Amino acid sequence: MGPLQIFRLALKALRRNLLRSFLTALGIIIGVAAVIAMVSIGEGAKQQVEASFASMGTNLLIVMPGSSMSGGARGGFGSQPTLTRDDLKAISTELTMVDAAAPDLRTGAQLQSEEQNWATSVHGTTPSFFRIRKWNAARGATLTDSDIDSGAKVVVLGATVAEKLFGANAEALGQLVRIKGVPFQVVGVLERKGQSANGQDNDDTALVPLSTFLSRLSPALGAFLPGPILVSAVSGEAVPRAQKQVTDLLRERHRIAVGADDDFNIRNLAEVASAQQQGADTLSSLLASIAAVSLLVGGIGIMNIMLVSVTERTREIGIRMAVGATPGQVLAQFLSEALTLSLLGGLIGVGAGVLIAQQLSAGFGWPLLIRTDVIFIATAFSGLVGVGFGLYPALKASRMDPITALRFE
Amino acid sequence: MALLELRDVTKVYRMGDVDVRALDGVSVQIERGEFVAIMGASGSGKSTMMNILGCLDRPTTGEYLLDGQSVASKSRAELAGLRNRAIGFVFQSFNLLSRTSALENVELPLLYAGVSSGAEREKRATGALTRVGLGERVDHLPNQLSGGQQQRVAIARALVNKPPLLLADEPTGALDSKTSVEVMQLLSDLSHEGMTVVLVTHEPDMAAWARRVLVMKDGKLVSDAKQQPVKGAA
Numbered sequence: 001m002g003p004l005q006i007f008r009l010a011l012k013a014l015r016r017n018l019l020r021s022f023l024t025a026l027g028i029i030i031g032v033a034a035v036i037a038m039v040s041i042g043e044g045a046k047q048q049v050e051a052s053f054a055s056m057g058t059n060l061l062i063v064m065p066g067s068s069m070s071g072g073a074r075g076g077f078g079s080q081p082t083l084t085r086d087d088l089k090a091i092s093t094e095l096t097m098v099d100a101a102a103p104d105l106r107t108g109a110q111l112q113s114e115e116q117n118w119a120t121s122v123h124g125t126t127p128s129f130f131r132i133r134k135w136n137a138a139r140g141a142t143l144t145d146s147d148i149d150s151g152a153k154v155v156v157l158g159a160t161v162a163e164k165l166f167g168a169n170a171e172a173l174g175q176l177v178r179i180k181g182v183p184f185q186v187v188g189v190l191e192r193k194g195q196s197a198n199g200q201d202n203d204d205t206a207l208v209p210l211s212t213f214l215s216r217l218s219p220a221l222g223a224f225l226p227g228p229i230l231v232s233a234v235s236g237e238a239v240p241r242a243q244k245q246v247t248d249l250l251r252e253r254h255r256i257a258v259g260a261d262d263d264f265n266i267r268n269l270a271e272v273a274s275a276q277q278q279g280a281d282t283l284s285s286l287l288a289s290i291a292a293v294s295l296l297v298g299g300i301g302i303m304n305i306m307l308v309s310v311t312e313r314t315r316e317i318g319i320r321m322a323v324g325a326t327p328g329q330v331l332a333q334f335l336s337e338a339l340t341l342s343l344l345g346g347l348i349g350v351g352a353g354v355l356i357a358q359q360l361s362a363g364f365g366w367p368l369l370i371r372t373d374v375i376f377i378a379t380a381f382s383g384l385v386g387v388g389f390g391l392y393p394a395l396k397a398s399r400m401d402p403i404t405a406l407r408f409e
Numbered sequence: 410m411a412l413l414e415l416r417d418v419t420k421v422y423r424m425g426d427v428d429v430r431a432l433d434g435v436s437v438q439i440e441r442g443e444f445v446a447i448m449g450a451s452g453s454g455k456s457t458m459m460n461i462l463g464c465l466d467r468p469t470t471g472e473y474l475l476d477g478q479s480v481a482s483k484s485r486a487e488l489a490g491l492r493n494r495a496i497g498f499v500f501q502s503f504n505l506l507s508r509t510s511a512l513e514n515v516e517l518p519l520l521y522a523g524v525s526s527g528a529e530r531e532k533r534a535t536g537a538l539t540r541v542g543l544g545e546r547v548d549h550l551p552n553q554l555s556g557g558q559q560q561r562v563a564i565a566r567a568l569v570n571k572p573p574l575l576l577a578d579e580p581t582g583a584l585d586s587k588t589s590v591e592v593m594q595l596l597s598d599l600s601h602e603g604m605t606v607v608l609v610t611h612e613p614d615m616a617a618w619a620r621r622v623l624v625m626k627d628g629k630l631v632s633d634a635k636q637q638p639v640k641g642a643a
Contacts, residue, residue, distance in 0.1 A: 001520055016508060319504045322465065323566065324493020324521040326486040402465050406504060 001329055003336075010336040017309075021341060024305040027298030028345030028382050029352060035291035035378045036353025036370070041360060042284030043374070044367035049273075049280045059099070060132065061231040061243055063091070063250070065224075066263035081224035082263045087253060088229055092128065095249060097242035099234045102129035103210055105227035107218050111206060112178040113165040120161050122179055122206045124213020124227075132232040140173045140188030143209055147187075151211040155184040159192040160203035177206075182216045184208060243268055295378075298345070299385035306338050306393035317397050318405025331398035338390020339383060346382030350375050410477055411438035412573055412605050413462060418471035420457050420628075431457040432468070433628035439607065441573065444600035444638070446608045446616035449625035456578070458625065459609045463496055463576045464488045476573065493521050497567025501579035503559045505551040511538060511562045512547040518570045537565040541595060557588030564595060568604075575599060577608045581615055593618045597638070 014021040066082040085103075092101035105124040110117055123129070130142040137156065147154055155177055157165070162172040172186045193202035208217070218226060233242035243266055250264055310317070317330060325333075354370055361368035420432040431454050439445055449455040460466040461473055464480055465488075473480045475495060483491065492498075497518075505514045515534040524530050538547055541561040551559050560580060567575050577596060581589035597618050600606040608619060616622050617639040624632035 001523065002525055005520065005525070315504070316506055319506060320517070320521075321489060322463075322492060322498050322504070323518040324489050324570075326489040326521075328486060329489075329521060403460055406465075406500070 001332075006329075006332050006336045007340065009333055010340045013309075013333075013337055014340060020305065024301055025341050025345035025348070027301035028295065028342050028385065029298075029349040031291065031295030031298040031385075032346045032349025032378050032382050033353035033356055034294045035288065035381075036350055036375065037357040037360065038287035038291045039284065039374045039378075040353070040357040040368050040370045041366055042280070042287045043369040043371055044361065046277070046280040046284055047369045048367045049276050059233045059236055059239055060269040061233065061239065061246065062104075062267040062269065063229040063231060063246060064265040064267065065226075065228065066265070080263075081221050081226050082254065083225050083229055083250075084223045085225060086223065087250060088225065090249060090253060091229065091231060091246055095242065095245045097233055097238045097245050099232045100128040100131050101229055101231045102126045102132055103225050103227060104129065104230050105210070105213055105218060105225060107213075109179050109206075109217065111161065111165060113175060115167075116165050118161055118164040120158075120204050120206055122155075122208060122213070122217060124208055124210045124217065126210050129207070129230065132230050135193065136191050137188040138191040139171075140186070142188050142190075143207065147209045148211050151215060152209055153182060153184045153212055153216070154187040154209065155179065156188040156190060156207045157186055158190050158201075158203040158205040160201055161206050162186075162189045179206070179208070180217055184212075239268060295381065295385060298382075299342070299389040302338055302341055302386060303389035303393060306334065306390050307396070309337070310334060310393045310397045313397075314400065314405045314408035317400050318402050318408065321400070321402035322406060327398040330400075331394045334394035334397045335387065335390050338394065339386040342382045342386025342390075343379070346379045349382065350379060353378075411474075412441045412443075412476055413437075413439040413607075414472075414474040415458075415461070415468075416472040416474070418461065418468040418473060420454075420461065420466070421469045430628050432461070434471070435625075435628075435630050436471075437623065437630060437633065439605065441605055442600065442603050443621060444597065444606045444608070444619045445621045445623060446610060446619035447623045447625060448610060448613070448616050450611065453625040454628040455609050455611075455625045457628075459576060459578050459607075462574075462607060463498060464491045489521075493518055494570060495572050495574055497564075497570070497572045497575045499560070499563050499567050499575065499577040499580045501582035503551070503556075503563045503583070505559055505562055505566075507551055510548050510550055511543060511554065511565075514551070514562055515566045515569050518566060522570055533569055534565070537569040538562070540568065541565045555588070556584050557591055560584060560588075560592050561595065564592070564599075568599070574605045574607065577606065579610055580608070581610075581612070589615070 063083065066080045088101055088103055091098060102125050106121050108119065109122045110119050125143070126148055127143050127145055130136065136142070138159070140156070142156055143154070146152070157172060157177070165177065166172045166175060172189050175186050176183050177186055178184070190203065231242065231246060233239045246266060247262065251262065254263055256263065320330060357368055357370060360366060415435050415437050418432055418435045419430065422429045422431055435458065447455045447458060457466070461468055464475065467481060475491065480488070480491070506517070512531065512534050515537050516530045519530045519533060524533070535544065535547055538544055541564050543558060543561055543565065546554065546558065551562070554562065575596070580596070581592055584592060593615060596606050596608065608615065610616055619636070620638050621635050622632070623630055
């Protein structure tokens with residue numbers, strides 16, 4: 001008997017008890033649907049975390065200046081400027097593991113166009129900043145080295161700021177914006193970046209050249225930079241080595257004795273990212289294991305019904321054996337019934353799971369990522385459940401004594 | 410060479426603490442084309458003998474040769490193959506698959522014989538049903554057929570693989586006397602066509618159709634006699 005005939009035999013037997021077959025398969029349908037829906041939502045959450053960190057740059061180190069000490073009250077990191085422009089230059093040129101470095105000085109300011117005004121955070125920085133954060137201009141250009149050298153009064157606006165100042169459809173390029181009363185020309189508008197990992201609007205920002213920032217928008221501190229330096233490592237794997245290089249370089253430049261505390265602090269965003277990633281991974285595997293349990297319950301349902309079916313059909317088994325069915329053929333017949341039940345259940349479950357995931361995602365606004373490999377694994381796993389839980393009933397059928405089976409009432 | 414040969418066959422069942430000798434040193438030979446009735450009261454061992462002859466069971470000691478081959482050393486799968494190719498069964502309770510058409514019931518042995526062409530199976534099964542006079546009822550389900558018709562479907566199923574041996578276990582036990590005669594006539598005709606028929610019965614009326622009668626008692630063969638069949642020689 002070929003596989004096709006065995007499969008047909010199985011379908012026929014399942015059709016005889018259509019309602020029972022459907023209810024049995026329902027266990028698998030629910031299990032697979034749960035796996036697909038849960039994993040899709042879990043993967044969606046994971047992807048969102050990944051995307052928000054990718055937009056920030058996962059190779060990123062933030063070098064914060066030291067803390068101040070005033071009358072016994074210790075300020076936080078950044079309260080005491082300890083980083084200089086020479087430090088910045090040294091970091092960006094001397095270190096092998098560092099791809100680029102840029103200052104990220106900030107001040108809150110009210111921006112004014114002719115029609116509107118908008119309060120946002122103004123950054124003073126250098127062209128490397130755009131490379132580090134992977135921010136590109138949607139229109140116009142980003143800052144150039146000559147803007148820095150000449151102290152040009154130019155500004156690059158985030159998409160939100162451009163929209164608030166000039167309206168959604170108007171052209172911001174070439175317009176004048178007053179920042180703290182100083183007129184700046186808009187030379188670029190950034191691509192829309194969306195929210196950051198902590199919910200801030202990445203597009204609510206304005207960037208001006210470092211030199212202009214220091215001379216016009218913020219009190220000058222001589223050679224010191226009143227803010228952190230962003231550093232990108234050459235790759236994600238190089239981040240720890242880059243951190244070590246920056247630490248060694250700054251300790252040497254600041255002449256810090258061995259054993260003394262650093263007068264700066266380096267934050268590694270990759271660590272934050274991996275912590276959040278782990279959170280999302282935990283969520284994902286938690287959801288997957290709940291779903292796997294329901295698939296297991298579905299498998300037990302199949303085993304239960306197959307055992308009932310084997311007992312009910314004892315006489316049929318006896319007849320088949322009497323006319324020449326080998327134990328292997330009886331085994332194959334019942335195993336393929338269990339497999340058919342679970343695979344059909346699995347396929348219906350995939351459809352239901354995708355549908356449920358889409359509904360949940362649309363209803364609650366959850367991100368969604370339906371992965372084809374998850375669909376394949378869930379379907380294959382449901383088949384495995386069918387074989388696993390169908391094996392014992394099928395073995396029981398194949399080991400029957402034909403004489404006893406034929407006399408079964 | 411005899412088609413069937415039992416050599417000092419013993420079958421012992423263990424029932425609780427007691428050993429029951431269902432067969433006790435039975436030796437017999439049955440030639441091709443014979444029509445043999447095995448008679449005996451219930452508990453005489455005739456059903457056990459039938460199970461062993463039908464390769465449904467194996468002797469505890471002694472030897473059973475089917476067509477010259479010893480059955481004792483065969484695996485369950487090999488026994489299944491022997492039942493499929495060499496033996497056709499007819500049971501008292503018909504033992505047809507319910508909710509399965511007459512044609513599909515008759516096709517069953519062909520399926521296990523590995524006849525993969527559906528058209529070929531249908532042709533041979535229809536032929537067997539026509540042979541037993543049911544060519545018009547191939548699509549009927551067992552519960553749409555009378556007892557006599559169901560037993561004829563069972564006989565068609567036994568014939569379809571053209572086995573040398575047909576084993577009938579009380580084939581008329583569930584039938585009225587008129588239908589019984591029809592079924593016995595069919596078995597008699599088959600034996601005249603060269604098939605070896607072994608009939609197990611406790612009814613002398615049915616045994617009278619056979620040309621040889623074996624009588625069992627307490628697991629032993631007590632009588633083995635040739636006779637002139639009273640009817641059916643036509």
